[in-house]
Amino acid sequence: MHDPKVCAVDNKYFPTEIFCGYNANKTIFVKDALKAGARSNIVILSHINLLLVGWLIKKIAPNTTVILLAHGIEIWSTLSKQKMMMLTACNKILSVSSFTNERIQAVHNIPKEKCFVFNNCIDPFLEKPDKKIRNIELIKRYNLKSNDIILLTITRLSEKDRYKGYTQVLKSLVLIVNKNKNIKYILAGSYEVQEKKYVESLIAKYNLQSNVIITGFIKEEELAWHFSLADIYIMPSSKEGFGIVFVEAMYYGVPVIAGNVDGSVDALLQGKLGIIINPEDTNGITTALQKMIESYNDYKPNQALLMKHFGYENYKQNLDTFLN
Structure with a gap:
């Protein structure tokens, strides 16, 4: 959302043809996200700060599956009533670790059947030098x-x-x-x-x-x-x-x-x-x-x-x- 379109040039992860940059223009971002989300079967929220967008999509298109990726400290503690309302509207919550998964269930009383562990992975573009050679x-x-x-x-x-x-x-x-x-x-x-x-x-x-x-x-x-x-x-x-x-x-x-x-x-x-x-x-x-x-x-x-x-x-x- 914060990056301009030019950031996709030579970007291995988000090439130009699939990248939308909004240069921190939240209004246009939310507007476009709601349009795209309402037309989609599945929407993945990469951070808890995007809960509002996911909740609005559910209001517009109740049959759209909304999945939240939960990382760590940002979701371990008590949330506001508004965020809790939005969190419970998600169909699935994928946590990067068992610890985060357990905290979400314990702190926020999210049903176990909605919560899953989805560990991070090694960057597929990560360089692998020869361990025997020190720089x-x-x-x-x-x-x-x-x-x-x-x-x-x-x-x-x-x-x-x-x-x-x-x-x-x-x-x-x-x-x-x-x-x-x-x-x-x-x-x-x-x-x-x-x-x-x-x-x-x-x-x-x-x-x-x-x-x-x-x-x-x-x-x-x-x-x-x-x-x-x-x-x-x-x-x-x-x-x-x-x-x-x-x-x-x-x-x-x-x-x-x-x-x-x-x-x-x-x-x-x-x-x-x-x-x-x-x-x-x-x-x-x-x-x-x-x-x-x-x-x-x-x-x-x-x-x-x-x-x-x-x-x-x-x-x-x-x-x-x-x-x-």
Whole structure:
């Protein structure tokens, strides 16, 4: 809705012939959406913020099936009466994880028969570089050595995003850097200045100045390089709707550690694809890291299992089932 038509040029996901850009003109968008929706058998709402459009379509064309895709925190808590009215008008609610699915049923009293789990999938256009080759440019940029054990978290540093667990990882590193002095923890992503200062104060407090690297913003084309650089991807989050970044890390062959209290559990197949731990348990995070470092090959993700559950072909088959 917010993007102009020009955004479809050379867009792999939404080529020009199927893309409608409205340049943030909500009135025209809603008008066109209602017209198209009323003529359609099925309408998929990609976010809860589109509930009004779906509800109006149901009013105009009651026989149209309206399906909502539910992600995470935006639908976990109590909604207004108006939004609840619109939510209950949906024929199906597809949640990206079991956690979100269960929250919707528990918090909003949506009947079980309306609710389904529809996990995210690996981007079919995601580049797959050779995991054996680390990018020389990044090695120089971050002053890394060949024997460094590289931990990676990709996240924005922001006070509201501390639920991603990077402060807990810093605490856990205190307990293992004496045994593993060559650990480097890369925090990759943009940051708020105040949060960066806070994280740097923790790094100084824990005497981790030689172990932690804050990269700042990284270009999209460098994401694959960073995954291939890492030995372990760690993000003990507590509020992930699903955690597509875990699946992406495993796609690049990187062992993963995640939290066990949110949608991350689905992304790691209940622990079959990695280690899930209590994100508040610093000792548990430390133990998981040490275990993974000492028995590294045992924790390499099973690529066949990963693709079976999160490959694009499986995603399309699941969607077809829900639509039919």
